[in-house]
Every structure is written in C-alpha cells, then in structure tokens.
Amino acid sequence: MSDLETFRNETREWLDKNCPADMRDGAVSEATQCWGGRNWTFTSEGQKLWLERMAAKGWTVPTWPKEYGGAGLSKDETEILQAEMKAIGARKPHDNFGITMLGPALLKFGTHEQKLEHLPPIARGELRWCQGYSEPGAGSDLASLRTKAEDKGDHYIVNGQKIWTSYADKADWIFCLVRTDFDAAKHKGISFVLFDMATDGVTTKPIKLISGSSPFCETFFDDVRVEKSNLVHKPNKGWDVAKYLLTHERGMIGEVFGNMTGGRSLGEIAASEIGIDDMGRVDDPLLRAKLVQAEVDSLAFSTLLQSVSERAEAGESLGAVSSVLKYYGTEMNKRRHELLMEIGGSDELEWSEQNDDGQRSKDWLRTKGNSIEGGTSEVQLQIVAKHILQMPNA
C-alpha cells in the first residue's frame, strides 16, 4: 500500500472516531461557522470537541509547519484530508482571518519568534483576528491611508480610524496598516503591525448593512500602544506585506466563488421551484436561457481555477492573475444571486419563518459587496490592464 493510501485509511478512521455526530451535517452557512477566540460561545459540545481534536492533530491548518500548530501535510495529503472530511459531511472546524490571511503573510515575512507567538493560538482557535486596511479616505486608493504610528523608541503610538473592518467587534487581535513616514511616497511610508484589540484606546462600532446584518465595523485608535516586536517585516515596508496578503486574499475569494458550483446547479433549483415543461425544461424560456449562460460561465471559470491552481503548484508566480480570478469570480457570484432571486419570485422577497427569515435575499444583498471588498472590480481590471497587458498609463 502506498504512503498516501495508508494516510487515507488512517485519516478516514480517525475522522470517523473523532468527528462528533452534530458536526457531520455538511453545513457551510454563516450560522454554523466556528470563529473561535476569547469570547466565542460554542453552539454545542460537539463544536468545541471538534475544534479541540482537529487542532490537536494540527488539522485546522494542515499545511502549516508542526512547530507553528500545523501538521506539515503535503498538497496530496491535504487533498485527501479535505476529501475524507467532505465524504462524511464534516464541517470546517474553525474559520479565522488568521488562517486565511495573516497566516500566509506571517509565514512569509514574520520572524521565527513572531510565528511562534502568533500562529499556534490561531491554529488552536484561541485568538480571532481581524484586518485593519481600509480607511474612510483610503478605499480603492488604499496606499493613501493616514492612520498614524509615531515611533517612541521601543513602541509606537497609533492614532486614526479604519473602516470595513470585518468582525472587529468580535476579534481579539488586529493586523493593521499604519503610516510610519508621512514624508515618503505613499506606498513607502506604510508599516504592518499587530496588536491586541483589548489595548486601551481601541473602540469599534458596527455598521448596519442593506442586508440587515453588521459584519463590518468602524474601528478607532486613540493613542494605542503597539510594541515594536509586533512590527512585521521592516518599518515602511508594510506595503509589500499588504500586497502579498491582498494577492492571496483575491485568489482565495475567486476560488471560493468558483467552487460554489459544486452543489445544485441554478437550473436544478429553478426546475424544482418553477417547474418544467413537456420537454423537461425550466418552464420559463427566457430565464432558462440566462441560467444556461450562467452555468456555462461558472463551469468555464471552475476550469480556469483548476488550471491556475496547477500553475501555482508548479511554482509559477500568480501575481495579477489573482485579480483575474477576483474580478470574474465576484461578478459571477453577483449574477448567480440575481438569478436565484429571479427564480424565487415573491416567495423569496419576504422575511419570514417560511423562507428561513429571507436568507436568500440577505445572501443576495451581501453579494453586492463581493465586487467592492478586497479591491473593487474596477481596481482589479486596472491591475490586469497595467500588470498583465502592460497598457500605457493615462
């Protein structure tokens, strides 16, 4: 038996023994996620056990090195783990911006001490992170940010305001872009720092969105002390870290939306909700034509994602390709949700118990942010035009 087969058998056995029954429903919705952190209330004993057991194996972050809380798994092993989890409908044990965003940046730019200090608590779900990037005056033009960090010898004093900080009100720590040099060109005076959200002077204020929920906050810093040991990479080199992280984030966003085609197709949903004609076709020819087009584009996009991920594995540097994925993936996701609303008709326009409190319409409203957060579609197109097509500056 090959090593991988042995790994598969052992994994299957372990999962079967250790995944609690209520963590096997295959749920992926916001309501069933486990974000962890100091203030987390587990929704069940099963959720708590599942996180603890997976963390003990290093499988909340399977590809990270063991000394930082991971399991050091290879790409093949990770795929096996994911497939075996999917096979029993296992939920993801833990979601954390520390896993998807800070982790990769810290692994690349952090010191050994920083990795040792920050990565294991993320892997164990003990600390929940948020991202402090956008400011009221620095959205698409992120590098013009003005949150100020004054050098006080062994520490900085941070003053300013962030906005669109996802779950800042629930997070324990923040990775944050601050300006350390106001005289340098805008990209060259930025630093990347980490600090505890419980530090004196940090306040958060949730922003109510059109969907009715408040996943984003305004975050204020008033004389916040940040130790210099929590500066990642060199002073004034924070833009390199930010760009790396954004590239990673954009690729990930594209991937998330590209892989959402795995479940029922829009056409199947429409066939069951609207009904079919004598030929077995969705009983609304114009809507059906739009659905067909959306499926073709989704399938084509998934194929592109597969190809890009193989190129990345083979060592090709992705760079602006992540903007291609982010642009198309988010625009496609918006389109799919518009179509879901069209399929649902008036049944999905009410917010009532009958339709899960209007979950479909809330999801639809939420998707409008997809092509804005992490860099707007227009910013992505600009990056593609400049860096891939090398078109002239205006």
Added chain:
Amino acid sequence: MSMMLNEDQEMLREAAAGFLKENAPVSAFREMRDSNSTEGFSRDLWSEMAQMGWVGILVPEEYGGSAFGMVGAGLIAEEMGKHLTTSPFLSTSVLATTAFAKFGSEAQKQHHLPKISSGECLYALAVDEGAKHAPAKINLKAERSGNGFKLSGQKTFVANGHVADHVIVAARTSGEAGDENGITLFLMDANSMGLDKTASSMVDNSSSARLRLSDVEVNADAIIGEIDGGFEPLETILNAGRACLAAELTGCADQAFNTTVAYINERKQFGVPVGSFQALQHRAAHLHTEIEMAKAVTLAALQSVDGEDEHAWRLTALAKAKVGQVALLAAQEGVQMHGGMGMTDAFDIGLYLKRVRVAGEMFGDASWHANRIAEALSF
C-alpha cells in the same frame, strides 16, 4: 488530469508557432484569397505539414502516423487559428482520422490511414443538411441495392468537400429525421457517379461545399462502423472536431486580442495612446479574463477526447459554447477598438471576425452547445 502541457507538447507548440509564422502568415492567406484560388489552401504547405508528422498527428504509429494525440492536434489548430491558416487539417487529420482509427474496419484502416499520414489523400465529412447543426435530423436516404446501398439527398457546409478525394457521408438507413437510431456512416469516392459538388466561398474565404447525391451507389464494405448504429460514432468524431474547432477559435481570439491591444497602445488621439483610456483598458482586461477561460476549457476538452472519457461530450460542449462566444466577443471588440481602421480590409482584425463566425457555426454554435449542457444538468 493535469491542466498543464508536458514537455513534448510545449515543443510541438513552439514548432507549430515557428513554422506557421514563417510559412503560413496572414499575408499568405491574403495572397491565396486575392489569387482566387479554387482550392482555398496550399498543397505545398500541406505536404510539408505531412512530412513533419502533423497531418497524421492522430494516426496510430502502425499506420504511419505520429500518434501525438488530440492535445497535439489542438495545439496545431490553435496556432493555425492565430495565423488564419487554411488547410484540410480539421476534415482530414481530425474528423476522418478519428472515424477510421476508432470505428474503421482493419481493411479501411490499412487502406486509408497511411494515405492520411503521408498527405496523399484528402477527406471530408458530410453531416448537416440545414443551416443549423442537427446531427440527429439526418434525412439523406441510403437504401439497400444489390450488395450495397444507393444514397440520395443533400448535404451542406461540408468543409473541404470540394477538394476531398473521399467523403464520409452520414445517411439515414432507417427511422426518421430526429431519430438517433438508423444513421449509418458511408465512405465514398469523391468522383462517384451521381455525387454533385458545388464549392462555395464562405464569408471568411474558407471553402466548403454543398453536396447533392442522386442514387450514388456504394458497396457494403463502404460502411464505417455498424449499420443503423452510426450516431454514437458520429458524435465521437464530431466531438474531436468540436474540440479542434475550439482550439482554432481560441487561437483566433488570442491573436485578434493581441493585435487589438498592440494597436490601441500605439494609436494616438488627444495626444495620448487611446490604450491609456480606462474605458478601453477595462474592456481589454475583461477580454483577457474571458480568453484565459477559453484557453482552459479548450485544453480540458482536448484532454477529454484523448482520455476517451465517456463525458467527453460535456467538456467539448462547454468548450464550443464558451469559446464560440469569447472568440466572437474578442473579434467584435477588436473591430470597435480599431475604430475606422477596423472596417478596412487592410487591417487583419476583420479577417478574424469573419473566421470566428464560420468556425463558431460549424458543428453546433455556442447556443446549441450551451443547451446541451443544460440538458446534461437536467433543466
């Protein structure tokens, strides 16, 4: 399956790109067009391609071919798309070769496959009878007569039908138009009595033919595959052709796009290159995204044909649907972004617009294939 080319495939691509750039650039296509060539392609070019093993790229080695596979055929087709190279590659090297290699009798293989590899004989496949692709609606009748069959009816949009030495005709031996059962594939000499061929020059100056068959007699050994069981083989043959067309269209789209970006980066108005305007940059970036998808689905389709995947038709349908749209979009946007120059014959962009219209229509347009995907997904 890997979505990356292996070393041999990369080498083939480079060889094809280099050779066609040197020997069959767009200027060669223009010369041929302006000389009113009745054949519509260069015999010299064809025999050089045969010597390099490209004509027999799908032919098994024991029949004199290079057996490089469908991905290789697609790479050549893509490069031909970039250069607007006209040749009997699709009809002979892909369609007829697939027919013989996968469904032919031993005698048919031994007789025809070496003649394909050597470049000696040309072939055509006659399927459609109406303006829109509909392989199940074949109505051209084949009736038993003596030891063989007599065929009567009409075919249209037969690529290279005017120059082929042999024609494979999909005919109805039983049932009615619309039935998948009852279709049979017949091989006939292009000079058979009662076979009337009318060459037509298409909008892109490629050549195809209308065929009229009046009691064309063939022997029973002219059948490829089984009597009445020709639909599935035909689909397999067509899928190879569709994947090849998707590759050609991808090449057309890629080149039309690159030509356009190069043009708008040079062309100045208001004292600056028009390519510096965001209105054009965003459209160009969107097109780049679409073309990246076209490349990915094309490769997936070619690989599925090679892998004899039973779901190959889904990937070829996806490729033909997506690439058909992308290529048309790239050419349409290309004309618009060229401004007035895009309307002139002197610039190449219009040639691509015409070519993708024809290649996109062949063996099912984007809507036809998109509909098949919907049917596969049960809606």
